[in-house]
Amino acid sequence: MASPDTITIRRPDDWHLHFRDGETMRAVVPHTARQFARAIVMPNLSPPVTTTSMAAAYRDRIVAAVPAGVAFTPLMTAYLTDDTDPDDLAQGFESGVLTAAKLYPAGATTNSASGVTDIRKIDRVLERMAEIGMPLCVHGEVTSADIDIFDREAVFIERVLAPLIERMPELRVIFEHITTRQAVDFVDSAGENVAATITPQHLHINRNAILVGGIRPHMYCLPVAKREEHRLGLRKAATSGSAKYFLGTDSAPHHRHAKESDCGCAGIFNAPFALESYLTVFEEEGAIDRFEAFASLNGPGFYRLPVNEDEVTLERADIPVPYEVDGGDARVVPFHAGERLGWRLRA
Numbered sequence: 001m002a003s004p005d006t007i008t009i010r011r012p013d014d015w016h017l018h019f020r021d022g023e024t025m026r027a028v029v030p031h032t033a034r035q036f037a038r039a040i041v042m043p044n045l046s047p048p049v050t051t052t053s054m055a056a057a058y059r060d061r062i063v064a065a066v067p068a069g070v071a072f073t074p075l076m077t078a079y080l081t082d083d084t085d086p087d088d089l090a091q092g093f094e095s096g097v098l099t100a101a102k103l104y105p106a107g108a109t110t111n112s113a114s115g116v117t118d119i120r121k122i123d124r125v126l127e128r129m130a131e132i133g134m135p136l137c138v139h140g141e142v143t144s145a146d147i148d149i150f151d152r153e154a155v156f157i158e159r160v161l162a163p164l165i166e167r168m169p170e171l172r173v174i175f176e177h178i179t180t181r182q183a184v185d186f187v188d189s190a191g192e193n194v195a196a197t198i199t200p201q202h203l204h205i206n207r208n209a210i211l212v213g214g215i216r217p218h219m220y221c222l223p224v225a226k227r228e229e230h231r232l233g234l235r236k237a238a239t240s241g242s243a244k245y246f247l248g249t250d251s252a253p254h255h256r257h258a259k260e261s262d263c264g265c266a267g268i269f270n271a272p273f274a275l276e277s278y279l280t281v282f283e284e285e286g287a288i289d290r291f292e293a294f295a296s297l298n299g300p301g302f303y304r305l306p307v308n309e310d311e312v313t314l315e316r317a318d319i320p321v322p323y324e325v326d327g328g329d330a331r332v333v334p335f336h337a338g339e340r341l342g343w344r345l346r347a
């Protein structure tokens with residue numbers, strides 16, 4: 001069957017996103033609001049968004065940055081620490097300010113220094129979340145110096161995630177930005193309370209993109225891209241039709257100078273062409289008919305939220321991706337910079 005020249009789907013949501021704050025936030029919000037109705041906004045600001053009142057204030061700053069006439073709803077998360085107050089979290093969830101809470105193992109990624117040092121320290125918080133049905137978003141990497149960076153996700157499954165779900169079988173967990181076949185196998189074999197987000201970059205690149213022919217800081221994010229066999233496993237999972245996988249860009253803007261540095265930041269800024277990037281993968285995999293489930297249905301299903309009522313249309317077009325875009329205080333290099341994409345979201 002010939003591929004269509006346009007595809008219309010329910011408006012999608014982004015289930016994992018970094019907006020930052022201040023001028024950077026104001027520069028990047030329009031890219032996401034152009035495509036998505038809602039996004040799960042990550043709380044790893046500096047200082048992190050750890051309480052319900054901080055999340056409410058951050059939500060208001062985001063809403064003020066949405067362009068006039070555009071309907072976009074940020075869904076807020078709280079950053080878990082060793083000292084998180086379960087009552088504050090529960091109150092935030094029950095009042096609708098918080099949609100989920102985020103577990104960063106301390107030291108795992110950008111702005112995670114205040115994260116959780118040992119998962120057992122937050123058992124009371126997690127038990128409460130399980131009780132009230134509040135989803136837990138997880139950055140799934142161990143941080144021990146003796147574990148190779150390419151093995152940190154797989155080891156996290158064994159040491160932290162599998163035992164956690166064993167201890168708390170009711171807890172609803174989103175294994176964020178998965179990068180390995182081990183993660184796919186784990187999610188596939190877990191119960192319905194476990195799901196995963198997959199980023200565009202982990203569907204497009206393997207680790208060669210970071211290291212072959214010169215070091216490419218704009219291809220570096222965490223968890224770091226793995227071997228080709230893992231990329232192929234992720235593509236299969238995303239396009240499989242399984243309701244456990246959904247769209248989460250992990251768009252993570254860092255200014256150009258912060259990436260091109262002797263200690264460059266982890267994070268890929270994919271917001272400007274996120275939908276176009278994902279659709280390219282679904283087309284290559286012969287799975288355009290499964291794109292809507294991944295982008296627009298599976299996420300709301302897992303989060304127990306209504307699906308969006310309006311639609312978006314993508315059409316074939318030859319789109320050059322700019323080498324850099326406005327990032328507020330400085331420029332940011334987008335994912336696919338300098339490449340051409342074959343789809344365009346109709347305005």
Ligand code: NCD
Binds near residue numbers: 220221252253267268
């Ligand atoms: C994210 C960031 O920059 O905030 N970076 C990344 O490489 N993914 C943090 C995260 O999601 O781990």
Ligand code: ZN
Binds near residue numbers: 139177223
């Ligand atoms: Zn992360």
Ligand code: ZN
Binds near residue numbers: 016017042250251252
């Ligand atoms: Zn992230």
